[in-house]
Amino acid sequence: MKQEAVLVLDCGATNVRAMAVESQGKIVAKATVANESQISAENPHWHDWSLDDILQRLERCCQQVMAQLRGWEIRAITVTTFGVDGALTDERGELLYPIISWKCPRTVETMAAINCTISPHELQTLSGVGQFSFNTLYKLLWLKENHPQLIDRADAWLFISSLINHRLTGELTTDRTMAGTSQMLDIHNSRFSDTILQAAGLPERLFPRQVIPGEIIGTLRPQMATALGLTPGIPVISAGHDTQFALFGSGAGLSAPVLSSGTWEILMARSQGVNTSLLPEFAGSTCELDSLPGLFNPGLQWLASGVLEWVRQLYWHDVEAPRVYQKMMAEAEQVKPGCDGLQMDCGLMTRPSNAGWQGVTLATTRGHFYRSTLESLSWQLRGNLQVLESLGDFKAQELLLVGGGSRNALWNQIKADILDLPVKVLDDAETTVLGAAMFAWSGCGAFSSPEQARAQVDYQYRYFYPGVHCEAYRKIAAKGV
The missing domain is CATH 3.30.420.40 (ATPase, nucleotide binding domain)
Structure with a gap:
């Protein structure tokens, strides 16, 4: 055959x-x-x-x-x-x-x-x-x-x-x-x-x-x-x-937030409705048509790994890839949550006059700078997830993570701790291709619908659960940082 x-x-x-x-x-x-x-x-x-x-x-x-x-x-x-x-x-x-x-x-x-x-x-x-x-x-x-x-x-x-x-x-x-x-x-x-x-x-x-x-x-x-x-x-x-097609190919159902993490992070959900009159209130917000009729994809986007690459070039320019990423994570793991008061505003493109670090001391290391950037981006994610929940009228139970940024295990754990939610990472990074393929299989008559085609896929996920640092981040959040 x-x-x-x-x-x-x-x-x-x-x-x-x-x-x-x-x-x-x-x-x-x-x-x-x-x-x-x-x-x-x-x-x-x-x-x-x-x-x-x-x-x-x-x-x-x-x-x-x-x-x-x-x-x-x-x-x-x-x-x-x-x-x-x-x-x-x-x-x-x-x-x-x-x-x-x-x-x-x-x-x-x-x-x-x-x-x-x-x-x-x-x-x-x-x-x-x-x-x-x-x-x-x-x-x-x-x-x-x-x-x-x-x-x-x-x-x-x-x-x-x-x-x-x-x-x-x-x-x-x-x-x-x-x-x-x-x-x-x-x-x-x-x-x-x-x-x-x-x-x-x-x-x-x-x-x-x-x-x-x-x-x-x-x-x-x-x-x-x-x-x-x-x-x-x-x-x-x-x-x-x-x-x-990345959303569909990720296996996401309705009201399940998906973060595509790369140079830009794009946080979206598949929703039955969206109040578009609220969108202009939030910078970086958008809403696009879902791959399936009658559904919407409200979302927000912001510069993410692009900021991390900038930090890498500043402080680790003498270390070659791929070893540099393991070294960056290892040094950042030695820094406790909150980075000893070091905070970063990651709005290098949207708020350039305010962007950068505050709380630098003589004890600040490059590991502090990297971890504070990971934390800042994760706090930004937390705020944007709250916005997305209001736009799509749902309450997130977990976050599905796809894209190149999902390979950063330290960042994944920080996200889980700051969100106080499980973060699940799809092992197969080719979600766009997979999603488009499901529509092609349906379109040529092999399956009755893209959903039936997707049901044939054996999805494998890795989970990051809120861990030992979750309480520390709760205290930081309570202070309004």
Whole structure:
């Protein structure tokens, strides 16, 4: 009997990957190529994505994966990417202007001027999405202001996932979860908002038909099949924004907070409802559409491991990885909770004038600096979890932790102690790929639903329970620190 897998094309900001996943959720072949934006031809301070480069990287990955899968049958293909970025295209799907990267600063002034057309409060209440300069809305407003003729000429706006899907199938579509990141959707009815589009002066015709996760977009075209090393006619299934599929792929149920810990920490939950009018009160808040219809993903995000890397470069720049991380944790473990009064404000991007340490003495070691940073980020998590509970109307019983930050055992324990909650860490870090694969398996008819597909996965977790330092942190919290 021929073995079967689905193929997930995962375009991240750091890496482009192809992974083959069998029906029990096991990754049976994978390949990775580094991804990077490029300097804009218009301005050396701007950043674009090259679609041709991304496609070539995907082709290389697919060819490597298929070389590992002699005798296997690929049942379906699905694409997941980071959100918000995309491009104006003509009716053939050809780009009219380069893909502006989320790293690019050119839209900062556009966001600052949004009050002239619609208030940020109304924007977030309608769309759920917070004020981030890289939002799709600000890219389109920047193009309207600087290249107005392109808006008139354009047949469509395609997010990166839809650009890739178009190359695979020839179909112009909008992945629903990508639309949920745009700051242009009326999130409560999953449609592009007339109010927002009219205020921005943008035509709704720019957005092709929405496809929901698990829906068949089309079939793989012969030319792309040859380039990828695949068979023509394979169904291409809609996925979309990586965050939503990481949530689903983590195994999280409703009202279960999930922390994706990396350069940024993103705390989200899968919720049946959300009061979006509360969102503007909280910095870094957002709400996106869940991978399943009728559900929402309220959340908050803040810079996390990016701060830890800064501390590493300051105090451990002479120690090479990976030994440096064990050394940092070992030195921090010698410091007691509260770090002898050393406190850090981690708002290096949001509160730069107040960010940094207080309580430094001649007895302060670099272990103090590192532990105080871990504690500060964990206190930030505690506050944000309380906000998330109010937004999603639930009470957390535990925290599910995924991502690169989850490999830091000391940080995991500090989180459990400060939250006074069990923290469970998923051993399999490939939650985005796993989640997208479950929708692909469902979409090609192997399972009746993504939930049935997910039920086949044997999830393995490691637990960190509130421990001996929990009482010390309770006392610190009681002091209002």
